[in-house]
Amino acid sequence: MKDAQTGEALTPASLQRHLRSAVFGHRIFYYPTIGSTNDRALDLASAGEPEGALVLAEEQTGGRGRRQRTWESRASLGIYVSLVLRPGVPATQAPLFTFTAAVAVAEALRETCRLPGGIKWPNDVVVGRRKVAGILGETRGSHPRIREMVIGIGVNVNHASEDFAVDVRDRATSVRIESGECVDRAPILASILEGFERRYARVLAGKPAELLREWEALSVLPRGRRVAVGGPLGRCEGTVAGVDDEGALLLDTPGGGTTRVPFGEIVEAL
Ligand code: BTN
Numbered sequence: 001m002k003d004a005q006t007g008e009a010l011t012p013a014s015l016q017r018h019l020r021s022a023v024f025g026h027r028i029f030y031y032p033t034i035g036s037t038n039d040r041a042l043d044l045a046s047a048g049e050p051e052g053a054l055v056l057a058e059e060q061t062g063g064r065g066r067r068q069r070t071w072e073s074r075a076s077l078g079i080y081v082s083l084v085l086r087p088g089v090p091a092t093q094a095p096l097f098t099f100t101a102a103v104a105v106a107e108a109l110r111e112t113c114r115l116p117g118g119i120k121w122p123n124d125v126v127v128g129r130r131k132v133a134g135i136l137g138e139t140r141g142s143h144p145r146i147r148e149m150v151i152g153i154g155v156n157v158n159h160a161s162e163d164f165a166v167d168v169r170d171r172a173t174s175v176r177i178e179s180g181e182c183v184d185r186a187p188i189l190a191s192i193l194e195g196f197e198r199r200y201a202r203v204l205a206g207k208p209a210e211l212l213r214e215w216e217a218l219s220v221l222p223r224g225r226r227v228a229v230g231g232p233l234g235r236c237e238g239t240v241a242g243v244d245d246e247g248a249l250l251l252d253t254p255g256g257g258t259t260r261v262p263f264g265e266i267v268e269a270l
Contacts, residue, residue, distance in 0.1 A: 006076040006158050007184040010058065018190035023052035024083060024200075025193040031055070033075070035062035038152040041082035042140055045148040053084040054193070063154065066136055066265070071154050074163055077174075079155040079185050083196070087146050087204060091139070094146055095247030095262070096203050096211070098123045098137040101151050103214050104195035105133045109155075112188045113175050118220035121249050121266050125155075126220060130173035132156050153192065158182050208245055216242065221269055227251070231264020 008014055012028040019025055027050070034040060037055040039062075044053060057080045060073030073080045085097060102123035109115040109125070109132065117125050117132060125133035136152040156164075156174035164172045176182055199211050221227055221240055228237045229249065238251030241258055248262040 003076070005182060007182050008186060009076065010056065010079065010185040010189065012056070014184070014186040015056070015189055018187045019193065020190060021193040021197040024197045025052070025054045025190070027053040029053065029055045031057045033057065033059040033061060036060055036064050036152075037080055037082040038064060038136055038138055038150050041084050041150040041152070042138060045084045045086075045150060046140060049084050051084060051086040052197075055082045056080070056189075064136060064152075065134055065154075071134060071136075072163075072165060072168070073154065074159070077156070077158045077163060079153065079157060079189050079192075081189065082150050082152040083193075085146075085149040085151060085200070087149060089146055089204070090144060091142075091146055092246050093203075094137060094139060094149060095122060096208055097149060097151060097200065098135045099215050099247050100199045100203055100211060101135045101137070101153055101192075101196055102133075103211060103218060104192050104199060105135070105153060105155060106218050107195050107214075108188055108191035109133070109175065112191050113179055113183060115175060115178055117218075119215060119218045120220050121243070122247060122263075124265070127173050127178050130171055132173050132175065132178070151196075155185075155188065155192075157185050157188065212243060212245065212247075221266060226270040227266050228268040228270060229261050229264050230267040231261060233261075233264075235267070236261065237270065 034057040041055045059075035063071035063073035065071040106117040109117040123135040133155040158176045159174035238253040241250040241252045251259045
């Protein structure tokens, strides 16, 4: 069914009509409404669900963002999905998979909606200064290798400005706000899944260089930009010197050294 304000419903059937990936998104767990697709995908992964399974919801009542934030997930407006991964690589490489998702989302928005999306470290997908999509990567347990991981992806698609809470309105955007058009979500999700699968295979094959090059090309805060970063270790300021091969941000600091920041987020461009 097509609605003028929300486009075609995003269901397993509408997704399957556009799907081009070989594995990702072929086993779909669909919920008209759910607490958090990440919670459901973590449970499924613990119960042995194979790699590639997708949890898809039209609405989340407890959508979670990074750093204990909530992710607004109103019915029929966005893409709210979680993917089950079983990469089996050292846990230090986990950020590479959230990078993979961020690049796949930014490229899918370019390809399907001609939206000039970029990435703000580590994995916010932005248009200009406003966020259009977010990625939440989570693992359970503390093993040296990642036995199972969930990648949650939230994309703001057909939101009007007033669909966002007042306190995030000036920091959030959507495909509809940027393009002036209401669009169908299934082709966007199919493109994300195909792009994720292709890049994930390269990273798993021990070839992350191409992904890291793509990530840097999409980065909205390129080398040489002064930034402030917030994270578990507090605030830190410096000049962007790139990312290393595990996705950590490298910052040249005023004292003359280079600081490696594995987790956190850029809180300010200085
Ligand atoms: C962020 O803070 O930028 C990450 C947002 C991630 C939101 C998605 S929506 C689908 C999945 N389920 C959740 O509860 N969160 C992620």
